[in-house]
Amino acid sequence: GQQLNQSPQSMFIQEGEDVSMNCTSSSIFNTWLWYKQDPGEGPVLLIALYKAGELTSNGRLTAQFGITRKDSFLNISASIPSDVGIYFCAGQTQGGSEKLVFGKGTKLTVNP
Amino acid sequence: EAGVTQFPSHSVIEKGQTVTLRCDPISGHDNLYWYRRVMGKEIKFLLHFVKESKQDESGMPNNRFLAERTGGTYSTLKVQPAELEDSGVYFCASSRILAGGQETQYFGPGTRLLVL
Numbered sequence: 001g002q003q004l005n006q007s008p009q010s011m012f013i014q015e016g017e018d019v020s021m022n023c024t025s026s027s028i029f030n031t032w033l034w035y036k037q038d039p040g041e042g043p044v045l046l047i048a049l050y051k052a053g054e055l056t057s058n059g060r061l062t063a064q065f066g067i068t069r070k071d072s073f074l075n076i077s078a079s080i081p082s083d084v085g086i087y088f089c090a091g092q093t094q095g096g097s098e099k100l101v102f103g104k105g106t107k108l109t110v111n112p
Numbered sequence: 113e114a115g116v117t118q119f120p121s122h123s124v125i126e127k128g129q130t131v132t133l134r135c136d137p138i139s140g141h142d143n144l145y146w147y148r149r150v151m152g153k154e155i156k157f158l159l160h161f162v163k164e165s166k167q168d169e170s171g172m173p174n175n176r177f178l179a180e181r182t183g184g185t186y187s188t189l190k191v192q193p194a195e196l197e198d199s200g201v202y203f204c205a206s207s208r209i210l211a212g213g214q215e216t217q218y219f220g221p222g223t224r225l226l227v228l
Binding site for chain 2: 042092098
């Protein structure tokens with residue numbers, strides 16, 4: 001089946017540092033999404049990418065949709081304690097009204 | 113606007129028992145999805161409803177799982193009989209069907225199921 005390989009699995013950083021995580025796949029995806037999950041909550045959408053090569057920002061977050069449609073990265077700049085959580089990449093092969101395929105997640109810990 | 117709600121938030125049952133999970137999607141959302149995350153692994157798709165119809169049930173593990181969405185509103189996911197490997201967090205998500213094809217799936221808080 002389709003798989004998304006997400007790395008790193010976990011990160012421990014100091015407040016103020018920048019963070020980068022990525023997802024790769026052997027399959028093409030037409031939509032890439034980045035979600036964040038806080039403890040006891042469900043995943044919340046951070047950024048959605050719909051076109052190959054697209055670079056999108058949302059505050060301190062920046063994500064890119066790879067040209068090959070097989071990868072994406074998420075950067076967080078100047079991390080703060082509330083950035084703590086699990087970040088998931090997800091993809092859709094067709095785009096729209098379709099199941100999401102998820103990566104295994106990156107657990108981020110930010111030390112004040 | 114209320115978000116996706118799920119009930120119960122936690123459930124602890126013994127192997128062989130039956131458990132029913134409920135999901136109330138955001139009002140007006142025709143798409144409803146069930147996902148599951150087993151500890152340490154990725155969130156995996158179970159099935160997708162469009163209104164009351166099953167659009168894609170390719171992720172359902174086996175016939176011990178039964179999902180319904182009568183009337184196209186809330187959905188239930190029943191596990192009968194439950195096995196140890198069914199433990200995990202069950203998420204529900206809903207979305208609108210948009211003409212442009214772009215979709216945002218909104219997730220509920222999940223039901224944490226532990227089978228002993």
